[in-house]
Amino acid sequence: MIVGFAGIGVMGKSMAGHILDKGYEVHVYNRTPSKAQELIDRGAVWQDSPGQLAAACDVIVTMLGYPQDVEQVYTGEDGLIPHAKAGSYLIDMTTSSPLLARRLAEQGQGKGLHVLDAPVSGGDVGAKNAKLSIMVGGEQADFEAVLPLLEILGSNIVLQGGPGAGQNTKMCNQIAIASNMIGVTEAIVYAEKAGLDPKKVLKSIETGAAGSFSLSNLVPRMLDGDFEPGFYVKHFIKDMGIALESAAEMKLELPGLKLAESLYRKLADAGYADKGTQALYKLWADPKD
Amino acid sequence: MIVGFAGIGVMGKSMAGHILDKGYEVHVYNRTPSKAQELIDRGAVWQDSPGQLAAACDVIVTMLGYPQDVEQVYTGEDGLIPHAKAGSYLIDMTTSSPLLARRLAEQGQGKGLHVLDAPVSGGDVGAKNAKLSIMVGGEQADFEAVLPLLEILGSNIVLQGGPGAGQNTKMCNQIAIASNMIGVTEAIVYAEKAGLDPKKVLKSIETGAAGSFSLSNLVPRMLDGDFEPGFYVKHFIKDMGIALESAAEMKLELPGLKLAESLYRKLADAGYADKGTQALYKLWADPKD
Numbered sequence: 001m002i003v004g005f006a007g008i009g010v011m012g013k014s015m016a017g018h019i020l021d022k023g024y025e026v027h028v029y030n031r032t033p034s035k036a037q038e039l040i041d042r043g044a045v046w047q048d049s050p051g052q053l054a055a056a057c058d059v060i061v062t063m064l065g066y067p068q069d070v071e072q073v074y075t076g077e078d079g080l081i082p083h084a085k086a087g088s089y090l091i092d093m094t095t096s097s098p099l100l101a102r103r104l105a106e107q108g109q110g111k112g113l114h115v116l117d118a119p120v121s122g123g124d125v126g127a128k129n130a131k132l133s134i135m136v137g138g139e140q141a142d143f144e145a146v147l148p149l150l151e152i153l154g155s156n157i158v159l160q161g162g163p164g165a166g167q168n169t170k171m172c173n174q175i176a177i178a179s180n181m182i183g184v185t186e187a188i189v190y191a192e193k194a195g196l197d198p199k200k201v202l203k204s205i206e207t208g209a210a211g212s213f214s215l216s217n218l219v220p221r222m223l224d225g226d227f228e229p230g231f232y233v234k235h236f237i238k239d240m241g242i243a244l245e246s247a248a249e250m251k252l253e254l255p256g257l258k259l260a261e262s263l264y265r266k267l268a269d270a271g272y273a274d275k276g277t278q279a280l281y282k283l284w285a286d287p288k289d
Numbered sequence: 290m291i292v293g294f295a296g297i298g299v300m301g302k303s304m305a306g307h308i309l310d311k312g313y314e315v316h317v318y319n320r321t322p323s324k325a326q327e328l329i330d331r332g333a334v335w336q337d338s339p340g341q342l343a344a345a346c347d348v349i350v351t352m353l354g355y356p357q358d359v360e361q362v363y364t365g366e367d368g369l370i371p372h373a374k375a376g377s378y379l380i381d382m383t384t385s386s387p388l389l390a391r392r393l394a395e396q397g398q399g400k401g402l403h404v405l406d407a408p409v410s411g412g413d414v415g416a417k418n419a420k421l422s423i424m425v426g427g428e429q430a431d432f433e434a435v436l437p438l439l440e441i442l443g444s445n446i447v448l449q450g451g452p453g454a455g456q457n458t459k460m461c462n463q464i465a466i467a468s469n470m471i472g473v474t475e476a477i478v479y480a481e482k483a484g485l486d487p488k489k490v491l492k493s494i495e496t497g498a499a500g501s502f503s504l505s506n507l508v509p510r511m512l513d514g515d516f517e518p519g520f521y522v523k524h525f526i527k528d529m530g531i532a533l534e535s536a537a538e539m540k541l542e543l544p545g546l547k548l549a550e551s552l553y554r555k556l557a558d559a560g561y562a563d564k565g566t567q568a569l570y571k572l573w574a575d576p577k578d
Contacts, residue, residue: 098483121497135493158493160485168483172476172490176499179472180465182545187465190532193539194387194457196449201461204424204447208410209520210465212501231498243479250482252573256471259548284541 002027003149004057006050006073006080007094008036011120012063014127015093018152019061020044029053050076051083059089059149066238067097074104086112089146093134095119095235097242098164098171099249101137105163114142117163119170120154123231131155135173137165171243177214178240178260181280184215188222189284198223218278229276236277237264291316292438293346295339295362295369296383297325300409301352303416304382307441308350309333318342339365340372348378348438355527356386363393375401378435382423384408384524386531387453387460388538390426394452403431406452408459409443412520420444424462426454460532466503467529467549470569473504477511478573487512507567518565525566526553 001024005016008030016039020026027045029052030036040046047053050073054060060080064070070092074080080090081104090113092101101117108115116138126132132154136143143159150157160169187210191198198219206216221227240261247254263283272279290313294305297319305328309315316334318341319325329335336342339362343349349369353359359381363369369379370393379402381390390406397404405427415421421443425432432448439446449458476499480487487508495505510516529550536543552572561568 121494121499123498126497133493133497156493156496158489160489160493165483165485168480168485169490169493171483172480172485173494173497173499175479176469176472176476176494176501176504179475179545180469180499180501183465183468183472186468186543186545187461190464190536190539190541190543191457191461193541194454194460194535196454196457196461200447200449201458204422204445204449204458205410205462205465207445208415208422208462209412209502209506210410210462210469212465212469212503213498214501215465217498246483247479250479252479252482254475254479255548255552256468256475256545259544263544 001059002057004029004047004053004060005063006030006053006060007063008039009063010124011127013039014124015061015063015153016044017042018130019149022152027053027056049078050080051078054080054084054088057088058085059091059146060084062090062092062094064094067100067242070094070096071100075107081107081111081113084111084113087114089114089116089142091116091118091146093118093120095170095239095242096167098167098246101167102164105138114139114145115163116142116146117166118150119166121170121173122154127153134158135160135166135169137161137163137167168246171239171246174236174239175243175254175257179256180212180214181218181277182260182263184212184219185222185280185284188219188281221276221278222281227272227275227279227282229274231277232273233264233268233275233277233279234273237261237268240264290348291346293318293336293342293349294352295319295342295349296352297328298352299413300416302328303413304350304352304442305333306331307419308438311441316342316345338367339369340367343369343373343377346377347374348380348435349373351379351381351383353383356389356531359383359385360389364396370396370400370402373400373402376403378403378405378431380405380407380435382407382409384459384528384531385456387456387535390456391453394427403428403434404452405431405435406455407439408455410459410462411443416442423447424449424455424458426450426452426456457535460528460535463525463528464532464543464546468545469501469503470507470566471545471549471552473501473508474511474569474573477508477570510565510567511570516561516564516568516571518563520566521562522553522557522564522566522568523562526550526557529553
């Protein structure tokens with residue numbers, strides 16, 4: 001079995017590396033070839049296009065940027081679906097649109113392909129340590145077929161339902177994070193404004209009902225003035241946009257998500273698009289930075 | 290040393306009970322006397338008014354409802370401050386206004402009293418198990434003097450600063466919870482609307498960056514249709530009101546808190562004031578219930 005990997009960013013590089021380490025033959029494609037060099041040095045085979053990658057491999061994993069990138073790589077003239085061998089497995093691990101995931105699964109099915117959506121959470125650290133949470137949408141049999149491969153990458157792998165269910169689960173993840181980021185940020189700016197020591201406040205509140213991953217992991221970065229990404233503001237805005245679109249499609253009002261998206265847009269407009277999500281703090285701390 | 294306790298609700302009963310269990314002489318006052326009967330049966334001494342309670346005790350702990358109750362019990366004609374013996378310690382553990390806490394501390398100081406604000410988090414379970422987080426505002430020496438008493442009630446006891454700092458810290462706690470409640474609720478209604486199994490979604494998302502106390506502890510109650518309080522909607526609205534007022538005082542905009550307060554008000558108007566905060570789910574699930 002030959003594994004293809006398209007999308008060699010921070011996440012993709014770690015993930016493809018783990019698959020290589022397990023002894024699989026791995027072929028790679030990336031829009032910017034230089035980013036794949038390290039994997040090639042470790043034995044990966046370069047392919048010039050998604051189509052060539054598809055033609056050479058039995059399972060193709062994608063870890064791309066935006067839904068339009070996914071659409072292009074899967075359905076473009078030189079894309080995966082037109083060139084994949086019948087019976088191939090295509091696994092999109094990009095956080096992308098649930099609707100697009102369903103559409104790709106249908107198109108794939110028409111050509112005898114098995115298409116799954118399998119976005120992840122856990123970030124660069126999770127990718128590096130192979131501890132990703134992987135949320136899968138697709139057919140049960142297809143899930144079972146690719147599970148050994150997914151187990152190389154993650155530690156919490158759940159088939160959430162049919163095509164698109166993985167993406168919808170990831171949207172739930174982002175929706176929960178979105179409002180919580182507002183909450184923890186507001187709590188900390190309140191603490192500072194009230195003349196409290198925010199680190200002492202954390203000590204009182206992080207172990208109780210206010211406790212959360214963001215409070216314990218991102219607030220200390222805010223307070224240390226560390227706004228480097230972890231998770232990019234621009235990517236979070238992308239994800240929230242997908243979730244809002246998908247919610248609108250279902251006639252579902254999500255006022256918290258809407259507020260979060262508008263605040264993060266404001267933050268990006270203020271020049272923080274390439275910072276980490278904890279930079280939300282800057283909207284209060286120094287909006288004109 | 291005789292300990293007075295005013296406010297024998299669900300929380301107060303457990304707390305006063307722990308102090309009794311440690312062998313202290315405990316005197317009690319409550320607006321509704323019958324609620325104190327169980328403590329009296331266990332050896333507590335009844336007092337007919339806050340003033341009488343103050344006159345009989347060396348340390349008085351209060352666990353009341355609203356800031357106006359605190360103001361009345363402390364400063365009313367038959368209140369604690371007018372009747373407390375010089376050198377007494379008055380500890381208000383109600384979640385109340387930071388401004389009021391500062392005012393009471395000043396008034397107390399003028400009469401040779403030591404007034405501390407010491408709101409808690411951890412709820413009825415924390416009170417029962419003496420595992421409360423206690424956030425204290427007051428003078429260092431006063432804090433040290435009452436610490437042995439507080440240690441009977443809680444496990445995470447932090448002096449956050451001068452008078453009002455305890456209340457401000459509790460506000461930070463409620464601010465963080467407020468937006469997070471929106472986030473976890475929106476995540477779950479999205480999951481259901483998208484046709485996912487929300488309990489399976491929890492399994493994918495609760496261990497990662499979306500993880501929080503509310504997600505793991507309150508969402509399962511939502512899904513089981515259990516809307517009994519834990520923490521009352523009406524009390525949460527009270528707390529958010531105090532936080533908004535205090536933020537306005539500091540000229541601090543908290544759009545997430547504002548949104549949460551408006552949603553919970555809507556929920557209370559729909560008849561859920563006496564349910565637990567997880568009833569926020571009902572705003573989406575069946576707004577006309």
